[in-house]
Amino acid sequence: xxxxxxxxIKEVAARAGVSFQTASKVLNGSDVRVSAxxxxxILATAEELGYRPNTIARSLVQRTxxxxxxxxxxxxxxxxxxxxxxxxxxxRRHGHSVLVGHLAVGGTDGADIVRALIERRVDGIIxxxxxxxxxxxxxxxxxxxxxxxxxxxxxxxxxxxxxSNHRETGRxxxxxxxxxxxxxxxxxxxPFRRRVTRSRLHGYEDALRAAGLETPEDLVAExxxxxxxxxxxxxxxxxxSPAITAIFVHSDMMALGVLSALFRAGRRVPQDVAVVxxxxxxxxxxxxxxxxxVRVPLAETGRQxxxxxxxxxxxxxxxxxxPLLPVELIVRASTAPRERTSE
Amino acid sequence: xxxxxxxxIKEVAARAGVSFQTASKVLNGSDVRVSAxxxxxILATAEELGYRPNTIARSLVQRTxxxxxxxxxxxxxxxxxxxxxxxxxxxRRHGHSVLVGHLAVGGTDGADIVRALIERRVDGIIxxxxxxxxxxxxxxxxxxxxxxxxxxxxxxxxxxxxxSNHRETGRxxxxxxxxxxxxxxxxxxxPFRRRVTRSRLHGYEDALRAAGLETPEDLVAExxxxxxxxxxxxxxxxxxSPAITAIFVHSDMMALGVLSALFRAGRRVPQDVAVVxxxxxxxxxxxxxxxxxVRVPLAETGRQxxxxxxxxxxxxxxxxxxPLLPVELIVRASTAPRERTSE
DNA sequence: AGCGTATGAGCGAACGTTCGTCCACGGTGT
DNA sequence: ACACCGTGGACGAACGTTCGCTCATACGCT
Numbered sequence: 001x002x003x004x005x006x007x008x009i010k011e012v013a014a015r016a017g018v019s020f021q022t023a024s025k026v027l028n029g030s031d032v033r034v035s036a037x038x039x040x041x042i043l044a045t046a047e048e049l050g051y052r053p054n055t056i057a058r059s060l061v062q063r064t065x066x067x068x069x070x071x072x073x074x075x076x077x078x079x080x081x082x083x084x085x086x087x088x089x090x091x092r093r094h095g096h097s098v099l100v101g102h103l104a105v106g107g108t109d110g111a112d113i114v115r116a117l118i119e120r121r122v123d124g125i126i127x128x129x130x131x132x133x134x135x136x137x138x139x140x141x142x143x144x145x146x147x148x149x150x151x152x153x154x155x156x157x158x159x160x161x162x163x164s165n166h167r168e169t170g171r172x173x174x175x176x177x178x179x180x181x182x183x184x185x186x187x188x189x190x191p192f193r194r195r196v197t198r199s200r201l202h203g204y205e206d207a208l209r210a211a212g213l214e215t216p217e218d219l220v221a222e223x224x225x226x227x228x229x230x231x232x233x234x235x236x237x238x239x240x241s242p243a244i245t246a247i248f249v250h251s252d253m254m255a256l257g258v259l260s261a262l263f264r265a266g267r268r269v270p271q272d273v274a275v276v277x278x279x280x281x282x283x284x285x286x287x288x289x290x291x292x293x294v295r296v297p298l299a300e301t302g303r304q305x306x307x308x309x310x311x312x313x314x315x316x317x318x319x320x321x322x323p324l325l326p327v328e329l330i331v332r333a334s335t336a337p338r339e340r341t342s343e
Numbered sequence: 344x345x346x347x348x349x350x351x352i353k354e355v356a357a358r359a360g361v362s363f364q365t366a367s368k369v370l371n372g373s374d375v376r377v378s379a380x381x382x383x384x385i386l387a388t389a390e391e392l393g394y395r396p397n398t399i400a401r402s403l404v405q406r407t408x409x410x411x412x413x414x415x416x417x418x419x420x421x422x423x424x425x426x427x428x429x430x431x432x433x434x435r436r437h438g439h440s441v442l443v444g445h446l447a448v449g450g451t452d453g454a455d456i457v458r459a460l461i462e463r464r465v466d467g468i469i470x471x472x473x474x475x476x477x478x479x480x481x482x483x484x485x486x487x488x489x490x491x492x493x494x495x496x497x498x499x500x501x502x503x504x505x506x507s508n509h510r511e512t513g514r515x516x517x518x519x520x521x522x523x524x525x526x527x528x529x530x531x532x533x534p535f536r537r538r539v540t541r542s543r544l545h546g547y548e549d550a551l552r553a554a555g556l557e558t559p560e561d562l563v564a565e566x567x568x569x570x571x572x573x574x575x576x577x578x579x580x581x582x583x584s585p586a587i588t589a590i591f592v593h594s595d596m597m598a599l600g601v602l603s604a605l606f607r608a609g610r611r612v613p614q615d616v617a618v619v620x621x622x623x624x625x626x627x628x629x630x631x632x633x634x635x636x637v638r639v640p641l642a643e644t645g646r647q648x649x650x651x652x653x654x655x656x657x658x659x660x661x662x663x664x665x666p667l668l669p670v671e672l673i674v675r676a677s678t679a680p681r682e683r684t685s686e
Numbered sequence: 687a688g689c690g691t692a693t694g695a696g697c698g699a700a701c702g703t704t705c706g707t708c709c710a711c712g713g714t715g716t
Numbered sequence: 717a718c719a720c721c722g723t724g725g726a727c728g729a730a731c732g733t734t735c736g737c738t739c740a741t742a743c744g745c746t
Contacts, residue, residue: 004487006464008702019726024704033724050487055462056408057702059399060731067442067463074428076625081424085417085445092444097459099410100443101435102428116440119398120410121349144347144393227629253626260629282419283596286570286603288631351732362696367734378694400732404701 007049016045028053059121067097068309069117069146071138073129074105077225077253079279079298080128083151086302087126094310096123107131110138118145124309127151127159128302130194130225147312149305153195157320160312162305165324166196169294170203172329173248173276176292178211181338182246182274186219188233188258190250200250200278219244223254230254234261245273245338252279255291259334270336280330290332297325350392359388371396402464410440411652412460412489414481416472417448420568420596422622422641423471426494429645430469437653439466450474453481461488467652470494470502471645473537473568490655492648496538500663503655505648508667509539512637513546515672516591516619519635521554524681525589525617529562531576531601533593543593543621562587566597573597577604588616588681595622598634602677613679623673633675640668 013023018038025032026039027046034042045051059065068091072084088098099122101113110132117125118141125142127150132138136155142148143158150159177185187204190197201220208215218240221233230249234257237244249255255277259269267273269289277284280295304325312318356366361381369375369382370389377385388394402408411434415427431441442465444456453475460468461484468485470493475481479498485491486501493502520528530547533540544563551558561583564576573592577600580587592598598620602612610616612632620627623638647668655661 003490006488006702010702020702021704021727022725024702025725029704035724038724052458052462052488054464054702056399056402056464057731058704060397060403060702060733061704063731065399078421078424081421088443088445089447092456092459097442097444097463099440100431101440102431104432113435115395116435119395120440121397121399145349145395147346227626231629256626256629259631260633263631283570283599286574286599288602288606290603349732353732363732364697364734365695367732368695372734376694381694397732400701401734402701403703403732404734406701 004050006054007051008054009051012042012046012049012051015049016042018042027051028058064123065121066095067099067120067122068306069114069120069122069125070098070100071103071110071113071117071125071127071129071132072100073103073107073131077251078281079251079253079296080151082281082298083128083302083305086299087128087306090303090306091310094306096310103129103131107135110135111141114138114141122146124148124313126305126309127154128305130191130196133194147309149309149312149318151301151305160308160318160320160322162308162322163196163301163324164296164327166199167203167206168324169278169296169327170200170248171207172203172327173278173294174204174207175210176276176329176331176335177246177248177274178207178213180246180274180335183211183213183338184219184241184244185213185246185248186221186237186241186244187248188221188223188230188237188250188254190223190225190254192222197250204248216241223250223257225251225253227253227257227260230257231261232257234258235265238262238265238267246335247273247275249275249277252277252281252284252291252293255284255293256287259287259289259291269334271339274335274338276335278327284330285332287334289334292332292335293330295328295330297327300325347393349397350394351397352394355385355389355392355394358392359385361385370394371401407466408464409438410442410463410465411649412457412463412465412468413441413443414446414453414456414460414468414470414472414475415443416446416450416474420594421624422594422596422639423494425624425641426471426645426648429642430471430649433646433649434653437649439649439653446472446474450478453478454484457481457484465489467491467656469648469652470497471648473534473539476537490652492652492655492661494644494648503651503661503663503665505644505651505665506539506667507639507644507670509542510546510549511667512621512639512670513543513591514550515546515670516621516637517547517550518553519619519672519674519678520589520591520617521550521556523589523617523678526554526556526681527562527584527587528556528589528591529564529580529584529587530591531564531566531573531580531593531597533566533568533597535565540593547591559584566593566600568594568596570596570600570603573600574604575600577601578608581605581608581610589678590616590618592618592620595620595624595627595634595636598627598636599630602630602632602634612677614682617678617681619678621670627673628675630677632677635675635678636673638671638673640670643668
């Protein structure tokens with residue numbers, strides 16, 4: 001693998017018998033005031049020599065890198081992964097590359113990641129990591145140095161927030177359960193300190209209130225977005241309120257753990273306990289049983305983040321609170337009308 | 344958000360009353376032949392002005408970007424995602440950034456992604472996308488322009504291949520089933536054109552042969568790494584060989600679909616059909632039932648890829664076939680001794 | 687007093703591009 | 717025959733760094 005040195009535009013130009021600036025015009029430039037014959041010759045030698053433009057040099061003079069940064073959380077949560085992938089593909093569609101950084105599990109290295117991105121002069125940054133809600137250092141860096149769009153609220157504001165309607169998500173899921181006749185409805189939430197958790201919790205309470213039901217505190221158990229956390233929260237719920245007949249889970253990944261815990265506790269889903277979740281990750285329909293869930297437009301969120309960011313980079317004024325994306329209930333087999341206890 | 348212009352080292356130097364080259368020495372350089380007082384002053388004004396080094400300019404002169412490219416597949420497969428994330432974190436630990444590109448679903452844009460990475464002058468490329476096994480264009484670009492390490496074999500060779508022992512994986516899983524008394528053992532594979540599929544299939548056959556069993560062709564059903572594909576393959580298997588009592592699945596993601604299809608067909612796992620898979624993705628233990636699976640060191644594979652790549656970038660000669668990483672059977676509840684049909 | 691030397695800092699060049707201006711040439715119209 | 721103009725291409729400058737060399741100063745030594 002004797003790797004060839006990169007050939008520069010100067011070498012191409014020399015070989016084609018033109019100045020390197022002329023070669024630049026035909027190879028990468030825009031308005032070509034060059035004869036067809038010369039252009040052909042330059043193109044041919046470039047091809048022959050295996051010329052690849054050096055975007056580093058280009059970036060230096062143009063003061064723009066056509067690169068955006070993406071700071072994502074540890075990717076244990078597939079929902080975030082899906083938004084990230086969609087974002088990268090959308091960025092590429094617009095000719096941009098994506099530099100990623102995944103937070104460490106503690107989530108304390110956000111500022112380091114952002115600093116590295118800034119030093120690489122990314123044109124903008126997308127944040128898809130719940131941990132940043134607490135990270136004032138990240139927030140300040142973003143406000144000060146570079147256009148950004150976030151999927152989570154950033155302390156102090158100043159960074160547009162894209163996403164879906166979380167409160168509506170909680171409301172939809174819960175009223176679905178109510179509509180099926182359930183009244184002892186528990187919920188396995190995300191971490192309480194997260195906005196999305198509080199919003200979904202509000203939606204849950206909205207629905208209960210509208211049905212004239214109360215929210216006893218012991219029907220709410222805090223999870224951590226992981227299957228393991230979902231399972232633990234479910235065990236707690238079952239212990240505190242054995243009569244529970246339905247659970248609203250704040251994410252599909254946790255729902256895996258919820259279903260698992262229910263299964264081990266000998267409760268059948270949906271006959272004994274109905275489960276509704278949110279996200280609609282791609283394999284929700286392959287869980288056992290197939291999961292009823294509120295679909296959150298993950299990929300679209302990622303794409304919207306990129307579109308907004310690119311507009312912001314282009315100098316356009318973007319609203320700090322763009323319209324929330326709509327959510328939709330997908331009914332599968334994990335929910336069913338409440339069975340009257342036959343004994 | 345009146346974004347501040349980036350301040351250059353020249354401005355810092357001017358304000359501190361030194362030449363910009365001197366400022367460069369203390370801010371980014373190595374051997375500082377500068378008085379403590381001057382250094383302090385430069386550092387202070389840099390801080391005051393919010394100076395961030397421009398690595399683009401640095402890269403241009405040093406002819407190295409401290410950036411590696413990662414081409415990954417569409418990330419429907421969580422196993423690949425996990426390797427990617429680990430790779431990124433390992434790279435960052437070594438001071439490198441990561442530029443990612445996710446293949447489109449068809450997987451035909453690999454060369455475009457690689458070209459973009461090359462033009463951005465990444466120091467090396469890691470490939471984590473099964474689709475490249477067919478992509479001679481990608482292989483040629485890698486061989487010609489940039490050090491690379493792949494998690495999948497690349498046509499024509501020349502790119503070191505990291506990974507685990509796939510044949511052993513198939514053997515371990517299958518002989519586990521045999522040890523439990525099963526003999527009608529089917530398998531849901533990955534796409535046949537993939538090496539990993541063929542290796543795991545060989546392991547499966549090795550184990551069967553060692554036990555004196557045959558491999559009727561209708562016990563093998565091809566999947567596509569997705570849960571949906573796994574479910575479809577399972578239905579096929581059930582239809583062709585209703586007497587089947589065990590299934591070896593080539594990935595945990597497909598196992599989701601296998602469990603789902605079995606559940607819908609009314610077959611209990613593990614009592615009626617035992618299921619063993621491979622990967623051990625993080626939520627394998629939360630499937631219903633918890634999945635017996637052969638653990639593949641995903642994160643370690645990602646890290647090894649980076650380490651090898653960095654060594655290759657440093658000019659070290661790396662073997663094209665580094666030792667395969669070991670795999671390990673994790674027994675959970677989806678497998679059990681074969682029940683003698685009691686009727 | 688004079689020399690050598692260490693120390694601190696300046697300075698030119700280079701990395702590979704883009705961008706705008708300048709120049710030479712040949713053809714056209716009168 | 718002359719001025720004029722359009723066309724094709726050259727060329728200098730700049731982007732923000734790093735690297736290596738040069739230079740001035742002051743100190744210690746004989």
